Amino acid sequence: MFYNDINCGTKLDDGLLKDNEIIAEINSLKKQNDVTILAHYYQSIEIQGIADYVGDSLGLSKIAKEKTNSKYIIFAGVDFMAETASILNQDKHVLLPNPExxxxxxxxxxxxxxxxxxxxxxxxxxxxxxxxxxxVKAESDVCCTSSNAVNVVKSIAKEFDVNSVLFGPDSNLADYVEQQSNIKCIKMPEDGHCYVHSQISVDDLKRSRELIKDGLVLVHPECVREVRELADFVGSTAHMYNRVKNSKIEEKKFIIGTEDGLMKRMAEDFPDKQFYPIREKLICYNMKKHTLELIKYVLENLDDPMFEVKVPAEIAEKAIFPIVKMLEIS
Ligand code: SF4
Structure with a gap:
Protein backbone atom coordinates (compact mmCIF):
# COMPACT_ATOMS: atom_id res chain seq x y z
CA MET A 1 0.00 0.00 0.00
CA PHE A 2 1.46 3.37 -0.89
CA TYR A 3 0.85 6.49 1.10
CA ASN A 4 -1.90 8.00 -1.07
CA ASP A 5 -4.08 4.95 -0.21
CA ILE A 6 -3.47 5.30 3.51
CA ASN A 7 -4.38 8.95 3.39
CA CYS A 8 -7.76 8.22 1.82
CA GLY A 9 -8.64 5.22 3.90
CA THR A 10 -7.85 5.64 7.57
CA LYS A 11 -9.86 8.57 8.82
CA LEU A 12 -13.14 7.85 10.63
CA ASP A 13 -16.14 9.95 9.56
CA ASP A 14 -16.75 11.18 13.13
CA GLY A 15 -13.20 12.41 13.42
CA LEU A 16 -13.44 14.12 10.05
CA LEU A 17 -16.62 15.92 11.06
CA LYS A 18 -15.05 17.07 14.31
CA ASP A 19 -11.89 18.22 12.55
CA ASN A 20 -13.96 20.13 9.98
CA GLU A 21 -15.78 21.99 12.75
CA ILE A 22 -12.52 22.90 14.50
CA ILE A 23 -10.94 23.96 11.20
CA ALA A 24 -13.90 26.27 10.50
CA GLU A 25 -13.56 27.80 13.97
CA ILE A 26 -9.80 28.24 13.55
CA ASN A 27 -10.28 29.98 10.20
CA SER A 28 -12.92 32.27 11.69
CA LEU A 29 -10.73 33.11 14.74
CA LYS A 30 -7.78 33.81 12.45
CA LYS A 31 -9.86 36.33 10.52
CA GLN A 32 -11.13 38.06 13.66
CA ASN A 33 -7.62 38.42 15.09
CA ASP A 34 -4.37 39.58 13.60
CA VAL A 35 -2.72 36.15 13.32
CA THR A 36 -0.43 34.33 10.89
CA ILE A 37 -0.03 30.58 11.28
CA LEU A 38 3.25 29.01 10.15
CA ALA A 39 3.56 25.22 9.95
CA HIS A 40 6.55 23.01 9.31
CA TYR A 41 6.28 20.20 6.74
CA TYR A 42 6.48 17.71 9.63
CA GLN A 43 3.16 18.83 11.10
CA SER A 44 0.06 16.71 10.57
CA ILE A 45 -1.64 17.30 7.27
CA GLU A 46 -4.63 18.87 9.08
CA ILE A 47 -2.39 21.48 10.71
CA GLN A 48 -0.61 22.14 7.42
CA GLY A 49 -4.10 22.72 6.00
CA ILE A 50 -4.96 25.59 8.37
CA ALA A 51 -1.56 27.29 8.07
CA ASP A 52 -0.97 30.47 6.09
CA TYR A 53 2.47 29.21 5.16
CA VAL A 54 3.96 25.70 5.16
CA GLY A 55 7.66 25.12 4.69
CA ASP A 56 10.99 23.91 6.00
CA SER A 57 13.12 25.75 8.58
CA LEU A 58 14.74 28.01 6.00
CA GLY A 59 11.52 28.86 4.19
CA LEU A 60 9.70 29.61 7.43
CA SER A 61 12.59 31.75 8.73
CA LYS A 62 12.40 33.84 5.57
CA ILE A 63 8.63 34.15 5.82
CA ALA A 64 8.88 35.08 9.51
CA LYS A 65 11.29 37.87 8.57
CA GLU A 66 9.79 39.14 5.32
CA LYS A 67 6.11 38.31 5.04
CA THR A 68 4.48 38.41 8.44
CA ASN A 69 2.82 41.68 9.34
CA SER A 70 0.48 40.23 11.94
CA LYS A 71 0.68 41.06 15.61
CA TYR A 72 0.64 37.32 16.44
CA ILE A 73 2.51 34.43 14.81
CA ILE A 74 1.38 30.95 15.79
CA PHE A 75 4.28 28.61 15.02
CA ALA A 76 3.39 24.95 14.55
CA GLY A 77 6.93 23.65 14.75
CA VAL A 78 9.46 23.05 17.51
CA ASP A 79 10.86 25.52 20.02
CA PHE A 80 14.00 26.59 18.14
CA MET A 81 11.86 27.57 15.13
CA ALA A 82 9.60 29.73 17.29
CA GLU A 83 12.69 31.24 18.95
CA THR A 84 14.12 32.11 15.53
CA ALA A 85 10.83 33.72 14.49
CA SER A 86 10.77 35.67 17.76
CA ILE A 87 14.38 36.87 17.31
CA LEU A 88 13.50 38.10 13.81
CA ASN A 89 10.22 39.68 14.97
CA GLN A 90 10.89 41.21 18.35
CA ASP A 91 7.86 43.49 18.04
CA LYS A 92 5.47 40.56 17.53
CA HIS A 93 4.08 37.81 19.73
CA VAL A 94 5.30 34.37 18.66
CA LEU A 95 3.21 31.56 20.12
CA LEU A 96 4.02 27.84 20.32
CA PRO A 97 0.74 25.91 20.72
CA ASN A 98 2.35 23.15 22.78
CA PRO A 99 5.19 24.62 24.87
CA GLU A 100 6.65 21.12 25.21
CA VAL A 136 24.12 28.72 21.05
CA LYS A 137 23.17 30.92 18.10
CA ALA A 138 24.36 33.93 20.11
CA GLU A 139 27.86 32.33 20.18
CA SER A 140 27.87 31.61 16.43
CA ASP A 141 29.17 33.38 13.34
CA VAL A 142 26.46 32.07 11.06
CA CYS A 143 23.50 29.70 11.17
CA CYS A 144 22.43 27.23 8.50
CA THR A 145 19.60 24.88 7.66
CA SER A 146 19.84 21.58 5.82
CA SER A 147 18.77 23.47 2.66
CA ASN A 148 21.66 25.93 2.66
CA ALA A 149 24.36 24.32 4.86
CA VAL A 150 26.80 23.61 2.02
CA ASN A 151 26.61 27.16 0.65
CA VAL A 152 26.83 28.68 4.11
CA VAL A 153 29.95 26.69 5.02
CA LYS A 154 31.65 27.52 1.71
CA SER A 155 30.80 31.19 2.14
CA ILE A 156 31.97 31.55 5.75
CA ALA A 157 35.17 29.55 5.12
CA LYS A 158 35.98 31.91 2.25
CA GLU A 159 35.23 34.96 4.38
CA PHE A 160 37.49 33.73 7.21
CA ASP A 161 40.05 32.37 4.71
CA VAL A 162 40.11 28.92 6.40
CA ASN A 163 39.67 25.28 5.36
CA SER A 164 37.88 24.17 8.53
CA VAL A 165 34.82 25.31 10.46
CA LEU A 166 33.23 24.37 13.76
CA PHE A 167 29.84 22.80 13.03
CA GLY A 168 27.05 21.63 15.33
CA PRO A 169 24.97 20.09 16.65
CA ASP A 170 24.15 17.51 13.93
CA SER A 171 27.15 15.26 13.27
CA ASN A 172 25.54 13.63 10.21
CA LEU A 173 24.82 16.97 8.56
CA ALA A 174 28.40 18.03 9.40
CA ASP A 175 29.68 14.89 7.66
CA TYR A 176 27.46 15.52 4.62
CA VAL A 177 28.55 19.17 4.33
CA GLU A 178 32.20 18.18 4.63
CA GLN A 179 31.76 15.67 1.79
CA GLN A 180 30.01 18.23 -0.41
CA SER A 181 32.20 21.24 0.30
CA ASN A 182 35.67 19.74 0.89
CA ILE A 183 35.83 21.97 3.97
CA LYS A 184 36.52 20.20 7.26
CA CYS A 185 33.56 20.41 9.60
CA ILE A 186 34.73 19.85 13.16
CA LYS A 187 31.74 18.36 14.91
CA MET A 188 30.37 20.03 18.00
CA PRO A 189 29.81 17.47 19.57
CA GLU A 190 30.89 14.20 17.91
CA ASP A 191 27.55 12.45 18.41
CA GLY A 192 24.77 15.05 17.94
CA HIS A 193 21.98 13.57 15.84
CA CYS A 194 18.27 13.56 15.05
CA TYR A 195 16.53 10.48 16.43
CA VAL A 196 14.11 10.44 13.50
CA HIS A 197 16.59 10.43 10.63
CA SER A 198 19.44 8.55 12.29
CA GLN A 199 17.21 5.50 12.85
CA ILE A 200 17.01 4.89 9.08
CA SER A 201 19.33 1.98 8.36
CA VAL A 202 20.97 0.48 5.30
CA ASP A 203 18.69 -2.54 5.79
CA ASP A 204 15.63 -0.25 5.63
CA LEU A 205 16.85 1.22 2.38
CA LYS A 206 17.69 -2.16 0.82
CA ARG A 207 14.37 -3.65 1.94
CA SER A 208 12.43 -0.76 0.40
CA ARG A 209 14.32 -1.08 -2.86
CA GLU A 210 13.49 -4.79 -2.94
CA LEU A 211 9.79 -4.05 -2.42
CA ILE A 212 9.55 -1.03 -4.74
CA LYS A 213 11.94 -1.96 -7.48
CA ASP A 214 11.45 1.14 -9.61
CA GLY A 215 11.22 3.57 -6.66
CA LEU A 216 13.64 6.47 -6.30
CA VAL A 217 15.12 6.76 -2.81
CA LEU A 218 15.18 10.29 -1.37
CA VAL A 219 16.81 10.81 2.03
CA HIS A 220 17.59 13.71 4.33
CA PRO A 221 21.22 14.77 5.03
CA GLU A 222 20.61 14.07 8.74
CA CYS A 223 20.74 10.36 7.83
CA VAL A 224 23.95 8.44 8.45
CA ARG A 225 26.58 8.40 5.70
CA GLU A 226 26.02 4.71 4.76
CA VAL A 227 22.35 5.44 4.03
CA ARG A 228 23.07 8.67 2.17
CA GLU A 229 25.59 6.94 -0.06
CA LEU A 230 23.07 4.34 -1.20
CA ALA A 231 20.25 6.84 -1.87
CA ASP A 232 19.37 8.28 -5.28
CA PHE A 233 18.97 11.78 -3.87
CA VAL A 234 20.04 13.54 -0.68
CA GLY A 235 18.39 16.81 0.25
CA SER A 236 16.51 18.85 2.79
CA THR A 237 12.74 18.62 3.02
CA ALA A 238 12.37 21.52 0.56
CA HIS A 239 14.91 19.94 -1.80
CA MET A 240 13.06 16.62 -1.68
CA TYR A 241 9.75 18.36 -2.34
CA ASN A 242 11.23 20.16 -5.34
CA ARG A 243 12.90 16.98 -6.60
CA VAL A 244 9.45 15.34 -6.75
CA LYS A 245 7.78 18.46 -8.13
CA ASN A 246 10.29 18.61 -10.97
CA SER A 247 10.45 14.87 -11.59
CA LYS A 248 10.05 13.35 -15.03
CA ILE A 249 6.64 11.94 -15.96
CA GLU A 250 8.04 8.41 -15.93
CA GLU A 251 9.34 8.83 -12.35
CA LYS A 252 6.25 7.65 -10.50
CA LYS A 253 7.40 6.04 -7.27
CA PHE A 254 9.37 7.63 -4.45
CA ILE A 255 10.75 6.00 -1.31
CA ILE A 256 10.93 8.74 1.29
CA GLY A 257 13.60 8.89 4.01
CA THR A 258 12.36 11.69 6.20
CA GLU A 259 9.58 12.47 8.67
CA ASP A 260 6.19 11.29 7.47
CA GLY A 261 4.63 14.77 7.38
CA LEU A 262 6.55 15.63 4.22
CA MET A 263 5.40 12.43 2.55
CA LYS A 264 1.80 13.30 3.35
CA ARG A 265 2.27 16.84 1.97
CA MET A 266 3.69 15.43 -1.26
CA ALA A 267 0.96 12.80 -1.54
CA GLU A 268 -1.61 15.61 -1.37
CA ASP A 269 0.22 17.88 -3.79
CA PHE A 270 1.31 15.27 -6.33
CA PRO A 271 -1.57 12.75 -6.59
CA ASP A 272 -0.16 11.24 -9.79
CA LYS A 273 2.94 10.04 -7.89
CA GLN A 274 3.22 7.26 -5.34
CA PHE A 275 5.06 7.59 -2.04
CA TYR A 276 6.44 4.87 0.22
CA PRO A 277 8.05 5.37 3.64
CA ILE A 278 11.59 3.99 3.80
CA ARG A 279 10.58 2.50 7.18
CA GLU A 280 7.49 2.59 9.34
CA LYS A 281 6.87 5.19 12.04
CA LEU A 282 9.32 7.84 10.88
CA ILE A 283 7.65 10.35 13.13
CA CYS A 284 9.04 13.28 15.05
CA TYR A 285 6.87 13.03 18.14
CA ASN A 286 8.10 16.43 19.26
CA MET A 287 6.70 18.08 16.12
CA LYS A 288 3.46 16.18 16.49
CA LYS A 289 2.69 17.61 19.93
CA HIS A 290 0.56 20.33 18.35
CA THR A 291 -3.08 19.59 17.63
CA LEU A 292 -5.95 21.44 15.99
CA GLU A 293 -7.63 21.68 19.41
CA LEU A 294 -4.54 23.32 20.92
CA ILE A 295 -4.27 25.80 18.04
CA LYS A 296 -7.91 26.74 18.48
CA TYR A 297 -7.33 27.20 22.21
CA VAL A 298 -4.33 29.45 21.56
CA LEU A 299 -6.40 31.53 19.12
CA GLU A 300 -8.97 31.99 21.88
CA ASN A 301 -6.25 32.93 24.39
CA LEU A 302 -3.72 34.89 22.36
CA ASP A 303 -2.48 36.88 25.33
CA ASP A 304 -1.91 33.90 27.62
CA PRO A 305 1.84 34.16 28.37
CA MET A 306 2.06 30.37 28.63
CA PHE A 307 2.28 30.09 24.84
CA GLU A 308 4.57 33.01 24.07
CA VAL A 309 8.18 32.31 23.09
CA LYS A 310 10.35 35.27 24.00
CA VAL A 311 14.12 35.19 23.82
CA PRO A 312 15.81 37.45 26.42
CA ALA A 313 16.86 40.72 24.77
CA GLU A 314 20.59 40.31 25.49
CA ILE A 315 20.58 36.87 23.78
CA ALA A 316 18.32 37.96 20.90
CA GLU A 317 20.58 40.96 20.16
CA LYS A 318 23.51 38.59 19.53
CA ALA A 319 21.61 35.68 17.99
CA ILE A 320 20.03 37.83 15.29
CA PHE A 321 23.37 38.36 13.50
CA PRO A 322 24.12 34.73 12.53
CA ILE A 323 20.48 34.23 11.51
CA VAL A 324 20.40 37.32 9.29
CA LYS A 325 23.80 36.41 7.87
CA MET A 326 22.42 33.00 6.90
CA LEU A 327 19.41 34.59 5.22
CA GLU A 328 21.71 36.90 3.26
CA ILE A 329 23.83 33.96 2.05
CA SER A 330 20.79 31.83 1.14
S1 SF4 B 1 14.10 15.66 16.41
FE1 SF4 B 1 14.75 15.60 14.27
S2 SF4 B 1 12.87 15.77 13.05
FE2 SF4 B 1 12.37 16.39 15.15
S3 SF4 B 1 12.62 18.63 15.14
FE3 SF4 B 1 14.56 17.79 15.85
S4 SF4 B 1 15.81 17.56 13.98
FE4 SF4 B 1 13.67 17.85 13.32
Missing amino acids: SCCPMAAYLTAEMVREYKRKYPGLPVVTYVNSTAE
Missing part, protein backbone atom coordinates in the same frame (compact mmCIF):
# COMPACT_ATOMS: atom_id res chain seq x y z
CA SER A 101 7.34 20.82 21.50
CA CYS A 102 11.13 20.85 21.49
CA CYS A 103 13.92 19.44 19.33
CA PRO A 104 16.07 16.92 21.24
CA MET A 105 18.93 17.50 18.81
CA ALA A 106 19.32 21.08 20.07
CA ALA A 107 20.09 19.73 23.55
CA TYR A 108 23.35 18.16 22.31
CA LEU A 109 25.08 21.55 22.23
CA THR A 110 25.22 24.22 24.92
CA ALA A 111 26.61 27.74 24.71
CA GLU A 112 29.39 26.79 27.15
CA MET A 113 30.41 23.89 24.88
CA VAL A 114 30.62 26.29 21.92
CA ARG A 115 32.81 28.64 23.96
CA GLU A 116 35.10 25.70 24.79
CA TYR A 117 35.38 24.72 21.10
CA LYS A 118 36.20 28.33 20.25
CA ARG A 119 38.97 28.33 22.85
CA LYS A 120 40.32 25.05 21.46
CA TYR A 121 40.13 26.16 17.81
CA PRO A 122 40.75 29.91 17.83
CA GLY A 123 40.07 31.69 14.54
CA LEU A 124 37.68 29.10 13.13
CA PRO A 125 34.15 30.28 12.34
CA VAL A 126 31.25 28.71 14.21
CA VAL A 127 28.41 27.42 12.02
CA THR A 128 25.35 26.24 13.87
CA TYR A 129 22.38 24.42 12.48
CA VAL A 130 19.19 26.36 13.23
CA ASN A 131 18.21 23.29 15.28
CA SER A 132 19.99 24.84 18.26
CA THR A 133 19.15 27.04 21.22
CA ALA A 134 19.13 30.84 21.01
CA GLU A 135 22.09 30.88 23.45
